[in-house]
Amino acid sequence: MPTVLQQHAQQLQQFLAPHYQGEVEMFASPSDAYRMRSEFRVWHQDGKPHYAVYDTTDGKRQIQLIETWPIVHESIAQVMPRLMAAVTGNDVLTHKWFQVEFLATLSGEMLITLVYHRALDAAWEEAARALEQELNVNIIGRSRKQKIVLSRDYVTEELNVNGQKYRYRQIEGGFTQPNAWVCEKMLAWAVNAAGQNERDLLELYCGNGNFTLPLSRCFRKVLATEISKTSVAAAQWSIEENACNNIAIARLSAEELTEAMSGEREFRRLQEAGIDLKQYDISTVFVDPPRAGIDDDTLKLLQGFERIIYISCNPNTLADNLQILTQTHQVVSAAVFDQFPHTHHVEAGVLLERI
Template structure:
């Protein structure tokens, strides 16, 4: 038995009654400390007074769930979504937006100081998201022939519920999908398209997939909307993912196109793998163009079914402007854009630089980046595909030129330690580090600390009603 489990066992039952929730911590959970025991609680807000039940014990902490609320926090507000608490998304809807921003700012500051242990400048207030609802340009829905039932539905023996559903995962469960009537994340016609496809499939007895048994045919639905493009406003992509070829696919797609003629890119992909990733599979462009376009400051960015593009278009514009401001690019600068994706940042900053070199692991993304330079008439970019830790060699810098500025925007796992060591060896004068995970960013900042000091920090909210936060840091050579 772990130390935390022993401590939890010795807590008298009355100590878990009328407990005041103390703080918000990482991953969106709340914190309570009782007799030196750390308790993480989900579904509550700081200031709530609740009864708790220990649900799980780890080595150094335990997890608990509220069983009764005696008093609600002043930080609370009424969730706007009918699926709140059952759906795995938007877990902070019950907390006022100003409080969400405060806790995200605190998360950045705590992790940079506690994990990174580096000296920090004064951190300005977090930049809020331009929109708090309908801010996403992409959503993914999952088909299931065994839809999740709530406790209330299970206990209601007077009604039969449809189990063929098209919706989102429940928290922590890859195989449990809830039916969704209205999602507040993506503007219409996203909900209308999803509901039409769900109802059409039910009416025509199409087989909804089963993720556990890997049976059925309808697997996944992706809807992308161009939100930042002036000329491309209203561009709309639909991608249907099926397990195997089937005669029902084309009639379904025809019905979707007839119902929603505004769809500008209609696609499908066949995927019978054990997971839903399809970057290695052929996507069939059934109708329209094989892409939609986003826009920033007159630059067009083609977004295909396999392309990465920040899901909050307006928020991404704010994020990239901050990165560009931190960078202070000079006309003679050679810029490296690491983890460039489809070259969005590289092309966004290219106007001010002598040359921008983008490096990315995914070859399809590199192809997209080159197209994005071409359609915008940008001629001072180069894009290279390869594993980052193997790319930044002396031969690489000899060929492309030593960088005056490096912009790095790695995935949530942060940068591989070999990449960090190569950055230390390069001794580039300025680094701009964009991160969607301040914890791994802080770890990397500590590794970079012998050669670099942090001179500017700016948190950015890209995902309202979630615990996720973006952070931009400027590092300068000591």
């Protein structure tokens, strides 16, 4: 019987069948302890808080109390019982506490967010600071319209791509890849797909610069876009930290960049960032869009470039987008990444070259 990863590869081959008949590379994940970020309900029972998840095995949504969870990174698994033991019996920290979120890193740093159904006060902050020191982590408190950052609201991650280390700032609440080992494989695949170039790269939806940094080593210059202010700030930190001095970030959506490059609109944000689109000689575009895929106007923009590297978290929208992209390009390689082992979720990558 094929493994889940092999089933995912077969599924991707079916989606790509009208455009590509070659092999699909497979990149596996550790079977357990792979998830770097996770959140749990906090369930109060017998006068004590417990971690909880929803169990829908029988088709009914029921609470299941747990002590740890096999898919979380070992650092999260180790701190979970310590956190619960430290707060049990402390009414200041447990009163109306209903959720906890963990963000771990391969670098060893961790951020824990405690979420409440009440306003947090000075007493909570004092108790949380003591907890932060006891556990040697960064703690954030959240409630409706309230966020208390005790030390900092980010962690610094280190990823290894083809023997090169990159340091990233990961912001609490911002998007990060949940499986660091598979993320490193995705980055290496994208770098290998890009090859070495004397021209420039355009990247849409760059987030905190996850792909941007290693890809910048492959091109003369990189123009990256991202609409989120916090993600742009994190990416700018990472660019400076890693001395990737050939990257410029435009705080524009993909749709806005399409309008700018077509001459339909001018954006002050480009001028403020010192970006002159005429100074770029773009040959390749990298996209890692949200689950909804890419809008039609942006797809038309992509068709103007020689190569497209496309990472997809939704094979259905990838297949839809390929209906347009393969009018001008052909798929020359494909890969599937086991981002979420033992689940139906499929993460894919395709490289297209202009016909």
